[in-house]
Amino acid sequence: MRKIDVLTPIGITLGFIMIMLAVLSNSGREGVASFLDIASIFVVIGGLVGSLLINFKLEQLKLVSKVLKEAFHKNDQRLPELIGLFVRLSERARREGILSLENDLDEIDDKFIKKGILLAVDGIEPEVINDIMSAEITAMEERHYKGRSIIEKCGEYAPSWGMIGTLIGLVLMLRNLDDPASLGPNMAVALLTTLYGTVLANLFFIPMANNLEIKTEEEVFIKQIIIEGVIGVQSGQNPRILEEKLSAFLSGETTVNDDEEDEQSVLMGESVNEA
Template identity: 55%
Template sequence: MKKLDVLTPVGIIVGIIMMLAAVYFNDAGTGRLDDFIKMAPVLIVTGGLVSAILINFSMEDLRSVPKTVKEAFQNNQQDTKETIDSFLEMAELARREGLLSIESEVDEMRDPFLQKGMRLAIDGEDPEIIKDILTADIAAMKSRHTESREILEKAGEYAPAWGMIGTLVGLVLMLQNLDDPSSLGPSMAIALLTTLYGSLLANLIFLPMANKLKSNTKKEVYFKQITVEGLIGVQSGQSPKKLRDKLYAFLPKAISEADNEESKGKEQTLEGDLGAG
């Protein structure tokens, strides 16, 4: 289930607040926010950035931008241990009552990837075929995510470049009017603010969001790899203990060790009760 990832908006807001605070509370005591808001630098950076993106991508690519940005503000909440435990329960049920006994649970699964895999397993497909099909799905998902993320990555590259172009424009204007001291300040403001705007957009918005999406993709691929191994284990009739050992290798060491100790404790308690009986 995807939920709002508050760290993305919080990070952007904190960055903006810190920038504004640095301007306002500078040591010289001359901080004025309106000195950092000029229309000419905004037009150069945003206009150049939009133009470069339009040239670089197709209309179909650009239609995916709202969805891509939305994904950067969401986090796919997936409990790996809970998923592994559900596979162990299915493995136990399949060994006792057969693989068809799981069919009633397939419709209740919320993950389409897991549903697809379970249907293939119940239909009796060869484990290698199931693995090939699901691996192809994972590869296709990675490719789609990479294409969507590329727009943000390119925007992160182009924004500082257009900031430098604006700097050159400001310097040209300044050099052409050296005989007019009153024009030096506005020309220098254009030169410096365009670089500031370009760097700010790239390093506070575009590149961090692209990296967040990249991190989310890695997590999703990792989770799907666990799903593939779990499905193959259930379908092939692996014992819950062997399947547990294999799937727990995907968990962080601290969690797997703690769960192992808990399982050993339960086994010792059960043996003690049987011995006393």
């Protein structure tokens, strides 16, 4: 199940608010206008778009909106629940046969798990199942990398175009040295492009690229657990052994047994209170 990743919009909003507070605390509302310059925005955004058009194919650029959308969502798959699912599937497969798992497919939302169970039901060898599902993980990583690389390049290009805009502004300023009164305002305008490029890179593009990379790693990790679970079910492993094997992936997180013990403790506590 996918949910909104609230930390991403909170982080962007908080960063923007801190910048605006810094501006307002020193210049007041009247000074905010001095931080806005249309020409500087054109240089940074126009140069950034131009660089992306040169660097990537149109098909890749069409993925930008989808990639940015992924930065605001997260996979809410809990590992203890995932392990519990495979334990139940293993128990049913040993009790009623592997073909009985087809009846459970409608209750499973994850397409990757469904595919693995279907391969197991079809009697595919564990090694072949591993190869097929691992190939899908590799393809997913490649897709994610292509989309993420656009955001990473934006983080690289934005500060550079900010500096280019500053250099343009400095050239124009030096051509008007005969008017000393204009040097200060012209220098401020020249520096705005560097400000815009740096803020875009460090508040949006670079954090989002890192966010997407971490989410890809988490998704790959979960899919690897799914592969182990499917192979365990297909090969008829003992449910308890399969549970212990998959619990090794938790690495400090709450295990399935811990959840069961917590539930039993709660029930025992209620029983004592009633007594």
